[in-house]
Amino acid sequence: xxxxxxxxxxxxxxxxxxxxxxxxxxxxxxxxxxxxxxxxxxxxxxxxxxxxxxxxxxxxxxxxxxxxxxxxxxxxxxxxxxxxxxxxxxxxxxxxxxxxxxxxxxxxxxxxxxxxxxxxxxxxxxxxxxxxxxxxxxxxxxxxxxxxxxxxxxxxxxxxxxxxxxxxxxxxxxxxxxxxxxxxxxxxxxxxxxxxxxxxxxxxxxxxxxxxxxxxxxxxxxxxxxxxxxxxxxxxxxxxxxxxxxxxxxxxxxxxxxxxxxxxxxxxxxxxxxxxxxxxxxxxxxxxxxxxxxxxxxxxxxxxxxxxxxxxxxxxxxxxxxxxxxxxxxxxxxxxxxxxxxxxxxxxxxxxxxxx
Numbered sequence: 001x002x003x004x005x006x007x008x009x010x011x012x013x014x015x016x017x018x019x020x021x022x023x024x025x026x027x028x029x030x031x032x033x034x035x036x037x038x039x040x041x042x043x044x045x046x047x048x049x050x051x052x053x054x055x056x057x058x059x060x061x062x063x064x065x066x067x068x069x070x071x072x073x074x075x076x077x078x079x080x081x082x083x084x085x086x087x088x089x090x091x092x093x094x095x096x097x098x099x100x101x102x103x104x105x106x107x108x109x110x111x112x113x114x115x116x117x118x119x120x121x122x123x124x125x126x127x128x129x130x131x132x133x134x135x136x137x138x139x140x141x142x143x144x145x146x147x148x149x150x151x152x153x154x155x156x157x158x159x160x161x162x163x164x165x166x167x168x169x170x171x172x173x174x175x176x177x178x179x180x181x182x183x184x185x186x187x188x189x190x191x192x193x194x195x196x197x198x199x200x201x202x203x204x205x206x207x208x209x210x211x212x213x214x215x216x217x218x219x220x221x222x223x224x225x226x227x228x229x230x231x232x233x234x235x236x237x238x239x240x241x242x243x244x245x246x247x248x249x250x251x252x253x254x255x256x257x258x259x260x261x262x263x264x265x266x267x268x269x270x271x272x273x274x275x276x277x278x279x280x281x282x283x284x285x286x287x288x289x290x291x292x293x294x295x296x297x298x299x300x301x302x303x304x305x306x307x308x309x310x311x312x313x314x315x316x317x318x319x320x321x322x323x324x325x326x327x328x329x330x331x332x333x334x335x336x337x338x339x340x341x342x343x344x345x346x347x348x349x350x351x352x353x354x355x356x
Contacts, residue, residue, distance in 0.1 A: 028345050028346060028349065029344045029346055066196045067172070067242050068118070068121075068172050068174055068198060069174075070200040070244075072123065072153070072155065072177060073123070073125075073152075074098070074123065074126065074154055075100055076100075077100060078126070079098070080100070081101075083106045083107055083108050086099070087110065090110055090112050090124075093112070093122055094114070095114075095121070096122070097122055097123070099122075100125055100126055101124070101127070101156050103126075103127055103129040104129075104131070105133050106130070106131065106132050106133065107133050108134070109135075109139065109141060109144070111141075111143075111146055112143075112151065113148055115147070115151075116148075116149065117150055118150055121151060121152050121172075123153075123154070124156075125152070125153070125156065126155050126156040127156065128157055128179055129157070130155070131159060132158050133160050134158075134161025134162070135161070137184025137209040138162055139160070140162050141161060141162065141163045141164075141165075142158045142159070142160070142165070143164070143165045144165075144166045144168070145165075145173065146166075146168050147168060148170055148173075149169075149170050149173060152174045152176070153174065153175045153178060154174070155177050156179075157179040157180075157181070158179070158180045158181075158183075158187075159179075159180070160183075162184040162185055163184070163187075163189060164204075164207075165178070165187070165188045166191075167190045167194045167197065170194045170197060171196055171197070173194075174197070174200065175188060175199045175202065176199075176201050176202065177202065178203075181204070181206050181250075182205075182206045183206065183207045183208075183209065183215075184208075184211070185214035185215060186214060186216040186217070186218075186219045186253075187202075187204040187217050188202065188217070189216075190238050190241055191219075191220075191221060191222050192230055192238070193231070194220075194238045194241065195238060195239050195241065196241070199218055199241070199243045199246065200242070200245050200246065201245045201246065203246070203247045204217045204218070204246060204247070204248045204249075204251070205248075205250040205251075207252060208253055208278075208279065212278050213253055213280075215252035216253045216256070216280075217248035217251045218243050218246065218255070218256045220241055220256075220257070220258050220288075221236045221259030221261050221262040222236035222259055223311075224259075224311060231261075235260065236259065237261060237263070239262055239265065240263070240265055241265040241266075242265060243256055243265070243266070243267045244266065244267070244268040245268075245269045245270065246270045246271070247270070247271045248270060248271065248273070249273035249276070250276045252278050252280075253279050254277070254282060254283060254284060255270070255274065256283070257284075257285050258284070258285065258286040258288045259287055259288060260287040260288060260311045260312050260315040262289075262291075263289045263290045264291070265290075265292075266291070266294070267286075267296060268293075268294050268296065269295045269296065270297075271296070271298075272284075272297070273300060274300045274301040274302065274330075277302050278302075280302075281301070281303035281307075281332065282306060283296075283298040283305055283306065284298075286306075286309075287310075287315055287316050288315060288319075289314075289316070289317050289318050291319045291320070293306060293321045294321070294322040294323050294324065295322070295324065296325070297324070297327075298324075298325070298326050299329065300327070300329050300330070301328050301330040301332075302330050303331050304334070304335070305324075305326030305328045305330075305354070306324060306326065306334070306335045306336070307335075307336045307337075307338065308337045308341075308343050309338050310339060316338075316343075317342050317343065319344070321335055321345045321346065321349055322346045323348045323349065326349070326354070327351075328354040328355075330353070330354065332354060332355065332356050333351075334349070334350075335349065
């Protein structure tokens with residue numbers, strides 16, 4: 001019975017069955033929506049991605065239906081090799097252009113304010129040994145998309161800043177294949193009505209070096225306490241974003257934190273190692289509405305694997321958990337819904353090592 005309790009908290013009204021470790025356990029909801037991988041972009045075995053026609057989901061809208069292809073194409077010939085050249089390129093770049101980083105270290109804080117278009121995105125790319133270095137965990141945003149939409153960021157490393165990649169008001173952008181490490185607060189943040197973006201295939205580690213409670217891997221939206229600073233005291237509608245196939249470890253707070261005010265996104269195919277979490281109690285905390293959380297694998301959480309919370313009335317609802325594997329090795333639950341509301345934990349989730 002202790003194993004049953006460790007799987008789910010909050011599913012009292014719609015208890016069905018869930019198979020965990022070969023046992024049939026009470027507390028899940030039978031699937032009524034497509035199988036994992038049917039919604040939004042997904043990866044093929046070669047690493048290329050595609051966007052199949054979306055199918056109906058258990059949420060109010062189809063999550064992730066409008067996001068761009070997550071592939072970032074990067075020509076081999078560098079166009080910049082110094083900090084000054086990169087700064088100048090970001091200031092003068094036009095839609096359709098590609099900025100290619102040569103291997104090396106680019107010291108400073110970099111800002112992009114020009115938007116591409118859906119047909120002519122702007123690309124900033126380079127190898128992993130092209131390193132944007134912010135100079136220290138108190139040092140601001142290493143790379144800031146400030147109102148800049150339709151960008152493709154791919155391949156390079158972002159390190160040693162207060163925040164790694166900050167996207168404010170970006171639409172239709174891709175952040176793919178980056179290494180983001182040694183960051184003061186969160187690694188990648190989509191906020192201020194950043195919509196229809198993809199955060200895919202990044203390797204994120206060692207966050208929270210300045211303040212552990214702000215050390216998330218990927219952060220979507222804005223906490224209600226900051227709405228007046230960021231979104232004129234209104235909810236931050238950073239909607240329909242896809243966070244998939246990222247490897248996240250060494251975070252002091254959640255691997256992925258989904259804030260109240262956000263809706264209809266996807267968290268899929270990510271891998272979490274929560275052994276460094278010290279200022280949170282789960283890998284994934286969903287406080288928004290209509291998110292699909294599927295096919296993720298987590299190990300070593302201090303308390304719970306996956307959570308929902310109702311921070312404000314009307315939020316933390318209609319989220320679907322499907323096909324996730326939670327090796328919790330912590331004191332709590334595999335899936336904790338606080339409260340249940342209309343959230344759904346489907347029967348193909350598995351959880352082991354949950355202490356409650």
